[in-house]
Amino acid sequence: MTTDHDEAETLRIARRALVRKPGAIGLVPIGTDMGDFPGRLAAAVARLTGERVAVFEPWLLWKGAPGGEQDPIVRRQSFDMTVLALPPELDPMLAATALARGVAWARQRFKHAVVDLTGLPLGYRPTLACADVVIPVAGAGVVRADDLRAIHGSLPGNQVAGVVLIG
Numbered sequence: 001m002t003t004d005h006d007e008a009e010t011l012r013i014a015r016r017a018l019v020r021k022p023g024a025i026g027l028v029p030i031g032t033d034m035g036d037f038p039g040r041l042a043a044a045v046a047r048l049t050g051e052r053v054a055v056f057e058p059w060l061l062w063k064g065a066p067g068g069e070q071d072p073i074v075r076r077q078s079f080d081m082t083v084l085a086l087p088p089e090l091d092p093m094l095a096a097t098a099l100a101r102g103v104a105w106a107r108q109r110f111k112h113a114v115v116d117l118t119g120l121p122l123g124y125r126p127t128l129a130c131a132d133v134v135i136p137v138a139g140a141g142v143v144r145a146d147d148l149r150a151i152h153g154s155l156p157g158n159q160v161a162g163v164v165l166i167g
Helices: 004-018 037-049 092-107 125-129 145-154
Strands: 024-030 053-056 073-077 081-085 112-116 133-139 164-166
Touching: 004 037, 004 133, 024 037, 024 092, 024 145, 037 053, 037 081, 037 112, 053 092, 092 112, 092 125, 133 145
Parallel strands: 024 112, 024 133, 053 081, 053 112, 133 164
Antiparallel strands: 073 081
């Protein structure tokens, strides 16, 4: 359930990320399940820009026949977003590379994308190349300040657009 406060806060987060004019916003969960946050953020970006937003599901949810089409698969659509996935990939590094190709495909068709980077190796260059800005998403009351500093320190400073606490 989303409250008016959640919606207002998500709009604020989207506005802050959009200041940097990103084509793709990467979300990195820290000690939490992001739940519907990627979809809420995409809806907020769509509301602010008037454009449909591509949303990439986390790689562990990619379904279908391995080695199938390389283009993203449309999972569902609404007036403000198109949820995409890729053919399944067991290796996280290969998944990050496939996601980078998928985001490049989406950049030709959508002005903005929200990319769930759950489970992908942050130290592997193609993972962070998927996003123009990165937003760490942490579980409120679950993640310690030291954990946040460690993750924040592993991300390129020019890509980080703040930290979101949920839960």
